[in-house]
Amino acid sequence: MTRVSFRGVRAVLFDLDGTLIDSAPDLGAAVDAMRIRRGLASLPPEHYRPYTGSGARGMLRAAFDISPEHEEYDALKTEFFAVYAGCLTQRTKAFDGVADLLASLVGQRMPWGVVTNKAERFTLPITRAMELFATASVVISGDTTAHAKPHPEPLLEAARRIGMAPGDCIYVGDDERDVLAGRAAGMRTVAAQYGYLGPGADASAWGADAEVSSPLQVLKLLDLP
Structure with a gap:
């Protein structure tokens, strides 16, 4: 954990997958089911986990070694979304x-919220199904605004909705794009090293203001009990 103190913070915003929730089991199960449909061998959950942070692109790469340039990619992506929609919360947990x-945070009357690149069609069913999110002040999905991270607009929209200046917020995420978006929005940033760091990722090189290896370490950065 990076030993810094964020004084003056009035709200905390979080990425979703890999930061608050472990959705890798459901994402992996969805794309693995696609392999099985095609007569391919099932792969273990550990195979898919490192690619989870890259969404459909990462999952399809892990399952089929395919990139967005491939002629079958769009069809596979559509199929993946349909299969995943049917198992969103079967294995996902905080x-x-x-x-x-x-x-x-709630006990300290500090607003918190979610800013994710996950599409609203998936984000809302998950956050509505998990009691964990009942106290969230805002939930911003990847298609809530015209831009997705690393563009700062989703974070700026979250700050607007909770009535805070961007500089009064910190953003916690497990991908370099989270740090880039937070910095561009004028927020201090925290790299969640326990998340879905992709192959070869080096969180210490992202330029975050702090790094944590577990969720509760965020409290220490805020000097909260």
């Missing part, structure tokens, strides 16, 4: 410590 982290 990371250890997240519930206590959010309860502490």
